[in-house]
Amino acid sequence: MYLKLGYRETIVVSSPELAKTVLQKYDQTLSSRTVPVTLESVKHGKFSVAFMPVDNQWRKLRRILKEQMFSLQRLDASQSIREENLHKLYEYVNQCRVNGHAVDIAEATFTTSLNTISSTLFSVDFADFNSDSSHEFKDVVWNVMKCIGSPNLADYFPVLKYVDPQGISRRTKFYFGKLYAILDGIIDQRLKSKGTLEKNDLLEALLDLYQKPEPELSRNEIRHMLLDLFLGSTDTVPSTVEWAMAEFLRNPKKMSKAKSELSDVIGEHGVIQESDISKLPYLQAVVKEIHRLHPVAPLLVPHKAEADVEINGYIIPKNAQILVNTWASSRDSNIWSSPDSFKPERFLACKFDYNGQDFKFIPFGSGRRMCPGLALAHRVVHVMLATLIHNFDWRLEEGLKPEEIDMSEKFTTTLHKAIPLKAIPIKF
Ligand code: HEM
Structure with a gap:
């Protein structure tokens, strides 16, 4: 499909075959990015691993992320x-259960999710559930996500960049300014205490690279990398878990099945560990089904063509934006039986995985731009969901029936539930 959105040429690819052509055959040419005006206005686009073109700088950052953050060894070390x-x-x-609160x-x-990432990055918990002081940080990140997720006319009509008619760039500068100040403060503090107080977190590893006689990373690169990790994780993981809980509440038998698998594997009062995930095939099937039915990045992150490419007799012009519509292939009845139904069992019977090899099912993308945080997201989504269902039974707020849960979607930075899910924990 070809769309002209303002000045921007956009190609939408909606079949697994074409997704494979774009993400595998022409990966080299079709893996660049367009920097959204909001990120340009706060000078993040140029330094962001998610938005820079595929060049040596991008390769360096992806390598450092892989080695210092997402390797098996690093993930195991940060598990506690x-x-x-x-x-x-x-x-x-x-506590909500005891008080009868939703x-x-x-x-x-x-x-x-915010705490998990902030403590993995720099050993700080930012967002206590109840403390007022943490609300500010949560509020800043929440607003940054909101600014990035707001459709911006200036992305489609460049002249509006200078006018900023929706005030998005103004708001973005304000909240990014606050976030940059927080990150700079943390980096300064760590530089001061370095050598006296050894920490085993990503910041320590990145500062080691910065302080090498021939630095591998600059301080500015560290700040933008930390920011990318916040932006990549804080919305995607919670949305996935919320969709899973909504499907469980609409399908209590499936929740019971997952709960009884958990009881069998970790015991009735056991605590889930990441190493248990491989022993929980039904829970894994549930998470896959959620990624299929409710992909949080239904168009991946838009790609951009570096040069003209001809596919099936059509030209994808240089600089066109390419949207890989995984939502469409996830709901295609030629690929999936009853595609609109929540049926985790379908993944027990087939070997589909989200490692980017099965183009019918690529919630994390595929090819060189594939999500670097997959391994972390895989662990966190499973254990968070397991914690919610293994320890508690749930009921809906007064008068609401399971079939009445509003499942409408809203697209901002992710495709999340339009109406937040509220449920009451009742026993454990
Ligand atoms: C449920 C969880 C997640 C999903 C479904 C998801 C999905 C995706 C998708 C679809 C892309 C774009 C792929 C493409 O353009 O072809 C992406 C990119 C990215 N993700 Fe994730 N992601 C998740 C969690 C995370 C986490 C936990 C982190 C980091 C802590 C992360 C960091 C990133 C980064 C930095 C990129 C940009 C990579 C690049 O452009 O080179 N993501 N993710």
Whole structure:
């Protein structure tokens, strides 16, 4: 499909075959990015691993991320940090149970996700569930996500960049300014204490690279990398868990099946560990089904053509934006039976995985731009969901029936539930 959105030429690719052609055959030419005006206005686009073109600088940052953050060894080493945050989620939900309060699932998992990433990055928990001081940080990140997720006319009519008619660039500068100040403060503090207080987190590893006789990273690169990791993780993980909880509440039998698998594997009062995930095929099937039915990045992150490319007799012009519509192939009845139904069982019977090899199912993308955070997201989504269902039973707020849960979608930075899911934990 060819669309002209303002001045911007856009190609939409909606079949697995064409997704493979774009992301595998022409990966080299079709893997650039257009920097949104909001990110340009705060000078993030140029330094962001998610928005720079595929060049040596991008390769360097992806390599450092892989080695210092997402390698098996690093993820295993930071596991205890995530366990602590899961325990806090458990305690918060348990408190709601005792008080008979409903839990806003997206908000609770957003807090856990933010803490998980901030403590993995620099050993700081930013967003306590109840403390006022943490609200400011949560508020800043939330608003940054909102600014980035707002459709901006200036992206389609460049002349509007200078007018900023929706005030998005103005708001973005304000909230990014606050976030930059927080990150700079953390970097300064760590540089001062370095050598006296050894920490085992990503910031320590990045500062080691910065302080080498021939630095591998600049301070500015560190700041933007930390920012990318926040932006990549804080919305995607909570949205996925919220969709899963909504499907479970609409399908109580499937929730019971997942709960009983958890009881069998970790015991009735056991605590889930990341190493348990491989023993939980039904839970894994649930998470895959959620990624299929409710992909949080339904068009991936838009790609850009570096040069004209001819596919099936059509030209994808240089600089065109390419949207890979994974939402469409996930709902295609020629590929999936009853595609609109929540049926985790379909993934028990087939070997589909989201490692970018099966183009019918690429919620994390494929090829060189594929999500670098997949391994972390895989762990966190499973254990967060398991914590919510293994320790508690859930009921909906007064008068609401499972089939009445509003499942409409809203697209900002991710495709999330338009109406936040609230549910009451009732026992454990
Ligand atoms: C449910 C969780 C997640 C999903 C579904 C997801 C999905 C995606 C998708 C579809 C892309 C774009 C692929 C493309 O353009 O072809 C992407 C890129 C990216 N993701 Fe994720 N992601 C998730 C979690 C995370 C986490 C936890 C992090 C980091 C902590 C992260 C960091 C990034 C970054 C930095 C990029 C840009 C990569 C680049 O352009 O080179 N993501 N993700």
